[in-house]
Amino acid sequence: MKKNLVITILVLAVIVLVANLFKGWFIPSKNDRIADEYSRKRDSIMLYTWINRADSTLHGNFQQKDGEVINNYVTEKYMTYVQDTLAPALNIATEKIDELTRAKFTLEGQLKAAKDQREKDRIFYENKYMQIVSNTLDSTIKYKYNAIVDVVKYQDRKWLLGKENTYIDISSPDKNMKINGVEHFKKKLDVKPKKIGIGIQAGYYYVPGSNQFQPGFGIGISYNLIRL
Secondary structure (H helix, E strand, O other): OHHHHHHHHHHHHHHHHHHHHHHOOOOOOHHHHHHHHHHOOOOOOOOEEEEOOOOOOEEEEEEOOEEOOHHHOOOHHHHHHHHHHHHHHHOOOHHHOOEEEEEEEEEOOOOOEEEEOOEEEEEEEEOOOEEEEEEOOOOEEEEEEOOOOEEEEEEEOOOOOOOOEEEEEEEOOOOOEEEEEEEEEEEOOOOOOOOEEEEEEEEEEEEOOOOEEEEEEEEEEEEOOOOO
């Protein structure tokens, strides 16, 4: 009796799992995900900043969150810019944007003045990234800044068995460039199941010699014939 009950439960479990491939019972629908986002709407990102001891550059680091609706992940001010300026410039609807990032930097530093004897009316300020020329005759300034920004996306866990999360690090090799904020949106994509998988399997197997079902478990390879 107990054996038949176990077999029945296993058969029902297989039926439910197969049906889920077609119906998606255990996978939230897009509308459900949107409703959940609105219930926990946020329009700011916690930016963790740290200084690299090797070169003294300032880094900004944050955990990527995937979602469905852009305005649940960026500030209202930036959303207005995206709708009124950025999306029209790209000739696309905001709903077509799959990923959006804006890093906010402050440039702050000091340059030493230098004069050229051949051009006494001009004063030069220059380093590796910035060049400024001041003209005392017409009170104008010409400037040029060679902006360099590094964006690194990587996977990491907070502890050995923890969930693997996506992080984004933004920095500049110019020590005068200070990151002080970021806006980011990444559209959530439905990941289709892989055709081939490796995992731990448990269940019952039939032993013809004793005409009995015996429990067993092990590591097996599965092949998904139906990949939606």
